Amino acid sequence: MDISKILDPQAVKVVGKMTSKKRLFQDLGEIAASAYGLSVNDTFDALQERESLGPTGVGHGVALPHARIAGLDRVVGAFLRLESPMDFDAVDRQPVDLVFALFAPAESGVDHLKALALVSRTMRDGDVCTKLRANADPATLHAILTEGPATKAA
Template sequence: MNVHFLITADAVALSNAGSKDEILELLAARFATAYELDLQDVLDHLREREALGSTGFGRGVAIPHARIGGLQRPVGVLLKLDSPVDFAAADGMPVDLVFGLVSPENAGATHLHALAAISRLTRDDAMRDALTAADTPEVLYGLITNAGDRDAA
């Protein structure tokens, strides 16, 4: 998966967010910390994208995403929620896994490839179950890193 976007160990966390907006705030804060991005800029772009339509992907997964200036490549954040949160997903299911993605402003195809990589990862039932069962950020990071290594082979 890292072929399509960068995700670092400090971009993976467990969270007790209680609302969609709180999730977006936590994502922006994690992007700011992990990648030295401007928190408010990321939050504004994530909210702007979410206003166009929910990024609730389905099956308990949301993929809030945006394009922002100043990036060289797409970067990701993963939050595993303690309790599912309503994200207005098309299937009506609340989410407990949230993959955030921000890409360079002009990253059309690159952004879509990164979204597709996340989609493939979360559609895999065994991977989805393993991510849901993970109880530490280290385990989550190991799972997605190993998936990326396997896909690159």
């Protein structure tokens, strides 16, 4: 598995100021609807439900919200680079500016975990995050995320 298989170029965006997690989850739902045909409401509700179990801000300005969605046939992702970092209740209490969301089929098991591990490894790479923060073009961001040694799953 590699990120190019789960992240459509249409699902990569740069946004300015985000006012809340709810607004962020709404935007992620809209991106997932546009890129993958998912329901905005189902996606929003699933992200909210997962976040209620515990924050998905993993530290160093990165959040990895994820949810299972009924009717989805494969794991897909959406990436947002926020021009203004936002509070996300991250483990290190730092604001978040890089958000990689994953959506998995409701019945998925190991594929969801593999995708989450892959994205987590990629987003823990300091060089990748530096490049993501230095670019505002969605096509360039997609290229950064889908190239390099961190994109190969173990």
